[in-house]
Structures are given as structure tokens and as C-alpha cells.
Amino acid sequence: MRTMIRALGAAAMATSLVALASSAGAAMLGEGVTVYMQMGGQPGEPPVLPRTNGAKAAAEALGVKLIEQYSSWQAETMLAQFREALAAKPSCIAIMGHPGNDAFADLVADAIAQGIVVTSGNAPLKELQEKYQDRGFGYAGVDLYEGGAITARAMLQAGLKSGDKAMVFGNFSRGDRGLSDTGMADTLEKAGITVDRVEMSEEVNGNPPLSIPQLVAYLQQHPDTKALGTQHGGITPLLPDVAQQAGKASGELILGGIDTDPKTVAAVKAGTMTATLDQQLYLQGFLPVLQCVLSVKYEMGGFTTNTAAGTLSPKNVDALVPLIDQGIR
């Protein structure tokens, strides 16, 4: 609840500032500000699209020049993109935390030394944020571990009980990216669930439909599995297909995932999907641009916003469908 209030607060603040900027008419608040922003995967990809749209909306509303950078989720590309951005000497660089604190430490130090504001999103960089918060280093995104835990709690509420077996299909060995999978698995285990943690291959990461036969085979081999969880936004919408091809009746398997892909939303609506974490990715695009403007113009410190709004449920799903089609949710 506190998280939601914080997120709503941030959104309200964003709206007021944008309104102020618009009413000012002539001079926009972000005029003269150039932001290099890392968006994650590829243009238009499910988790990337709402973030991109949020960033573009903020840039347009505030008059910011926005340069988008897409990395196919490759940590080394994110680092290379930071160097490219640094060379261009923009006002602000909004990065993703996937490469980790150590990998970014020297680069961020160089940027700050040159007077460039740096802020982060999607995956946290806690050490760097503590060090440079007063210079505008903020974070807009989900606490990854907590995000996985939120999804797991929704799965538990849906009927998983101590002694049941579950499989979490994730990226456990891929550094910070695996934190949400770990949060999900840990939370289930704490509730007495026996969890099988299975690492997905790179091919499945990039081509989610390939996961279906793998998960079907797993369910055949382990017929006592009661729940299937993932924190992969591309695999989540396919979980109902997995259940169906494994011969499970609708609702027989408890399915937990992440993000609001249109197919996931349709499955939640149809009751074939139990729970999916809503990260409010639009905010993860909008807020870093706002952070950049406030820090560049008014030397504001970094603010932290946990954008997670809980899980998507049949109660709120209808209202969200048009927004998802527009790439906002």
C-alpha cells in the first residue's frame, strides 16, 4: 500500500510539474536539457514499449531532447552506451542497473566529475545511489527481489500451501537480473513450498515460445507440481499455453508472472493466469526524465520510486486493456 501511495505521489508530482511547465507557455522547464536514456531490450519489445512511451511523453511535456539507447538487455552494451553518451556530454544520462555497481562505478564517477547528472531505472544500483544521491542519482523501478516476492505472495493467496511443489523458471545466474526470480523462489520456500529453480537458456530468453515444450515436459516429468512461476515478461503470457498443452484444466496450476503483455492480460481476464506483477513501466520511463530535468535545473537530489503497483487481478484488468493496447501499461 505504501508503495502504491509513493508511486501515486510521484505520478501526482510529475503531473503537477508538467502542468506547471505547460502553463508557463513560452519557456519549458526542460528546455536545453539533453537526456541519454537506456531503454533495455529492443524498440517496441513488451517491457520496453511502455518505458519508451513514458520517457517520450515526459520529454515532450518538458521540452527535453531525448536520445534513446537500446541494448537487447546486454550488460556490456549498456556499458558501451554509457561511454557513447559520456562522449556526447549531455546534461543527464539515465541508465539501467543490470551491469551492476562495480561495472558502472568508474564511468559514473567520470560523468559526475564532468557535471553530468546520472540517474537509474529498472534495476537498482544501491551503492552508487547512496554515493551520488545528492547529485541527482535516483531510481525509478521495482525493487527486483521484492517484485518477485509480491508475485509469490499472490500465488500463495491463490491457494498454494505448505508442502506443495512449485517450479520457478528464471535467470538465477545472471546477476541482478535474477533477483526477482530469487525473490519469488525464496518467498515460496519460506511458506513451506518445495521449489525447483530451473535456469532458462539464452535461446529461450530471446525466443520465449521455445519455452513451452520445455515446461510441458517438466510438468509431465513432475506431475505433482502445483505452481509455475517466472519473472520473464515474454514467457509469462505463454504460461496458460503451457498449462493447456500439459493437459491441466484452467486454474489447476497456479501461474505467476510479470508484466502486462496483452496476452497476459487476456489470460488474467479469462482466469487462466493467476497473478502477474504490474511494474508500471510507463513510470520507469517518465520519472527518470523528470529526475534529470529537476536535477539539472534545480540541483535536486535523487528520488527513489518503487513503481510496482502489486499484481494484476480480474478486478482491475478491464480498465487496463485499452491502456495496454496504447503501450502505456
Next chain:
Amino acid sequence: MTAVVNGKARRASAQQRSLIARVLATEGVPILLVLIAILVALMALAPNAFLGWRTYVSVLINYQPQIICALGLTLVIASGEIDLSFPSVITLTSLIFAAFYRFDNVFWLNWLAEGRTPEEIKAMQAQLSWLGVVAALGIGAFVGFINGALVAWIGIPSIIATLATAFVWRGMAVFLAGGKQFALRDFNQTDLWDITTGRLFTGLFQSGDVVLRKPDGIPIQAVIVLALAVLLWFILNRHRFGESLLFIGDNAHVARVVGIDVKATRVKLFTLMGALAGLAGMFLTMETENFTTTQGQASLLVVIAAVFIGGTSIFGGSGTIVGSYIGILIVVMLQIGMVAMGLGGDIADMVIGVVFVLAVILHMLVERPERLKGLGFGNR
């Protein structure tokens, strides 16, 4: 007397060896034996997953796009070329097909939805999806033609030309999608789904009391792709076009001298590959009932690995449709088997790599032992 008996035994043994050699030399047999060995091992290690039918049906449902691309790529590689753009053609043609179904959600077609009720739009979706089929196949063939023109007429090496166009087709897909992803809601209730993606022999696959959104059964896509494999086998092995491809792959200069129109053949080849990638993209979208801008993007390495595991030569001049079909199944079964045993995809990748190397050695052992001098086979 003993000498006569020994002579007979030697002759019988030689005949037996010759029979084994003949069987092993039959297209696809060595790699089929590898697949059988892998399946036997998986049946022992994960019996619940591999002794029932659900895992196999799931493979048939989900891997047809990869099989289609592997079949097409076999022809391309056999002719001494490569196509790195097919994953992007999958993305582009997925978008084209999905756009005609969800015309109300794309900026270049949404004018068709203006002033119409949701019911009218739904009825139009079913009709326009047929046009989507034609458009996806046509666009696939067209972009393949452009690939072919760059390679054959302009003279850009295919690895460079198709790498470059891969970026173009992928970018075009994202642009035409307006950066959006969309679900093809209720597509499985259309006639087109029934004809292209529905399930056959559903009565044989009992699901008990479970009410399924899509019935269990053999997917029609699998039957279509099997027929396509047979057709492509005949084209490669019994048709002048296939003969020309193999000739060009073996030696393009000599092919030109004997009167083969090398340029035209290459353009036709890439056009065919584009159309096949278009079919793959369309089938992928039809089965998943979803479009995302990364659709098909991670297919490249799996498909190329399958073609080489199957026995098609990297040097050109020989290719095996049967081998590529089985090659995909080997890669898939290994991936599935590892996950079924709870071992994860990282272990699967390592195992696939080892099987890849072993399969290539096996093919060389059967076909060109002289290349394996390092193992002592070349000295025989």
C-alpha cells in the same frame, strides 16, 4: 576346406559391412540414429516426460517455424550461401499478418475501423486475416527477392547483405507496428485458424474432463510443414532447380560454364527463403496469437546449428532436408530433456555444443573420412 570356409566368412563379413555402409550412407540415417539414441537416453532419464505423448505434441505445436527456416536454410547453405536475415523476416511478416487481423491497432490500417462498431470490427478481422496470409507470404518473398538481388546482381557476399538487411527488416517491423505489441484475441475462433493451425485426430488424444481452449491433437501446421519438407526434398534432389543449387554450391564458375544462370538461380533461392521465413512468421503468430517486436529473433543460432548437425555441408554442394528436419528435433529434445530433468538451459547449451561437434565428426566419418586425418581416418 578351412580356406574355403574362411573365404565364405570373409565374403559374408564384407557383404555385411557393405550393407551397413549402404544403410549408413542413406540420407539422414546416421543422424536419425543419433536422435534415437538421445530419445532412448531421455526416456530412461525422464520417463514421465518422454514416454507420454504430450511432450511430443507440444514440440509439434511450437517448433514448426524453426523447422521451416531450417529447411529453407538447407537449400541456401547447400548452394554455398548463407541467410542471416530470416529471423528479422519472421518478425516483419509476423507483424504484417498480425496487422491485418488487428487492423484497428496499427496506424497504417486503423482508418478501416473508423465509424465501425466492435462487432463489425470483429467480423472484418476474420476476413482481413485471409488478406494477411497473402500479404505476409508476399512481403516475405519480396524481401527475399531484395536479398537475392543484393547478392546476385550487386555482388555483395550473402553474409554481409543479409546481415545488413536483417537490421532493415527488423527496424521496419518495429516502425510498422508503431512500436506496439498486440494479442490476436479470439483468432482461434476463425476459419483460418481451423484450416492452418487447428488440431487433427483430437479423438485420439483424451483430455478427460478438462475443457481446453484449444483441443489436444496433431497441429495442422505440423502436417503442412511435413508436406513442405517432402516438396523441398524433391526440389533439392529431383528437380533442375535443386540440381543447379548443388552445382553452384560445388563450384559456381563451372556451373556458369555449363550454362546454369547462376544469378537468376540465386535470386530465386533467396526469394524462396524469404517466402519460407514469411510462412514461419505467419505460423508463429497464428499459434501464439500474439505479436511482439522480437518475434523469432533468437532463432538464428538454433536453426543454423540444426542444419549443420543434420549434415549439410558448410562448403556447399551438398545438403540434406531430412538431416535438417532431424537436426532441429535433436536440438529441441536436448533442450527439453534438460529442463524436464530440472537441469536448466545452461546445461542444455553445453550438451548441444558437444552433440554438435560429435554430429559433424560422424558426418565426416561417413562421407569424407579423409578430412579426419587428425583422428587417423584419413590414412586408410
